[in-house]
Amino acid sequence: MAAFVGVAATGAVIVRDQRQRRAYTPEQVRERLRERVALAEDSGSALPVETEEVPAVPAWRRRLRGAAGGVRDSAAAALGWLRGRVDHSA
Structure with missing residues (x-):
């Protein structure tokens, strides 16, 4: 019984992790990249680094x-x- 609970818990963690990774649709990613490129071109500098979105x-x-x-x-x-x-x- 304990093994079954362990396997189920591991599966739940994996599913949650995959759900977090797939939070953005491909179109949302492309839109965000376009915004960042436009911002970099306007400011004439390198792309800004977004440290707040990097998961620890x-x-x-x-x-x-x-x-x-x-x-x-x-x-x-x-x-x-x-x-x-x-x-x-x-």
Whole structure:
């Protein structure tokens, strides 16, 4: 039962993430790019950087990446320890 709940929760997170990425239609993206180009041409400078729209990496994702790295390092250390204990002379 717990595995099913975990899979369902993971699916919900993935769907939400995809929905956020697809929030703009292609025409909306093109319109926004045209506005930015017109603004840059009028001001004679480079395109403005919009830092407020860059999504930050959620804390849960940073923690998950950190935990995965720890597991990977532990597995590599255990494998190295086992290789050292195996008798290769046979």
